[in-house]
Amino acid sequence: MKRVYWKFFVTACLVVLGLVTRSVSAVSPTPTPSGILIPDKASTTSSDTTKKIEDLKERLATKVTQLRQQERRAVFGTVKSTSISTFTVETKTKDVKIELTDDMKVIQYLKGKRTVLSSDDIEKGDTVVVFGVYDTTLDLLKGSVVFIQNAIPTRVWGLVTSVDREEFTMTVASVTNQTYVVDIEKSTKAFWWDKDKKAIAKSGFSKITVGDTVHIIGTPVPKKEQRVSADRILSTGNITRAPTTQPTSPPASPQPTQTREASGGASPTATKKPTLTPTKKPTVTPTP
Template sequence: MKEHYFPKIIIAVLLMIISISASPSFAQTKTPFPTSKPSLIPTDTGIIDKLKQIEILKEKIATRVAEVRNQQKGAMFGKIISVENNLITLQSPGGEQKFTFSEDTLVFKMENKTKTEGKITELKPGITISVMGNYNETKENLLAKYLYIQENLVRINGKIAEVDKANFTLNVRAKDTTKLIDFEKYTVTSIYIKGKGNQKGGFSKFKLGDTVFISAIPNPKEENRYSALRIINLPASVITPTQSVSPTPTP
């Protein structure tokens, strides 16, 4: 009897262990020991710092975008009256205007239709400039982004009194006095022809008595002498295209 009873006890104990390990209640029992499952929350200080930097950068970009939207592009043109620190006052066609510049403002010089790099130190009273930049939020100040130092253009209207074909010069009798005009390689000319409007001109088209409208640069070495940038020529005798006469039909 004893030999048969002991194996039965062992089998019963094994069955109890198996049933307990397979029980759902045991499988869901919380264990106080930590699991090996990785946490979703970053614990590395380097990663946390980078995330903070990204958030700060995003805020700066958003702020800058808002600032740019508030800014408005603007432009000015005129002759410099005064330069005080970074504030320039202009005499423009509409009256006095003021703007500011910074170390980031780019300066260019326009000479003979060529753009070259200039300097802020070249901005002095009497110089004609054009300005492009952005207004601030209140539109009270224009911060210059680009400054163009213009050539000191002079407008001359009058009639041709002399044509010097050897030296390519014109003597133009204006209201106040006679001006000597140098016809340069870069001079652009146009001639008005009735019925056709403005056509491409040239030095050979100028005649005595023609009325001319000239944009020119003063000669720094000789008074009343100018280099022409553009000349519009209105001939004394307006040129008209030849018209053919059709024969009158016989009845």
């Protein structure tokens, strides 16, 4: 029994040793007849990963270069000139050329509402904010969004001298001795000072009368001097006790008839009246 057990043990050890030898030979590189070692699968996978990493680095470097050449920017200034495909914005530092792209949006707030316009509405003198991608190689900004800002608000403070209910306008004589025509828009908000409550309350154009003192905030009407489109109006009433009737042109007075007067010391010459000469009657001689 001991001999059989011993033989079985030795056989098992030889089998295990053979399996270990096979696994080691499978992992180690196999020599070729020419003496060149064939790399295993692990080394091949490592080489492919290295190539992928290098390729990724090159693509990242190319993308960074492109981003440096084209970066998002915003430009604020005044439109200096316009053309079919571009317009130039004058900023505090330099002039920037803006390219008109097909998908560019032009937006402006008109009468309190956001309004979408077209590139044809961009005019010389407009104050704009342009967002887009700046190309350093071409030295221009490819515009994506253009905001046209409204004109700087104008403040008018003065006395109402006339009111036109049909045209929705009123004339204001300012404290600077200037006369303004104020347009009342649908978006115009009117308020008045409530003396009793000592607070500002909502009002309307119909409550504004001649003689009221008004404070107006609005925007200048293009191409019309001394004309303002009102955004807000605050009326404090007739605090100056000014006349409440609109001035009218006085009717033409009849001109008095002038009489000629003698010049110098000469006396007027009297008109001679015709004198009547009496006709003589024939005398009758009596016969004897």
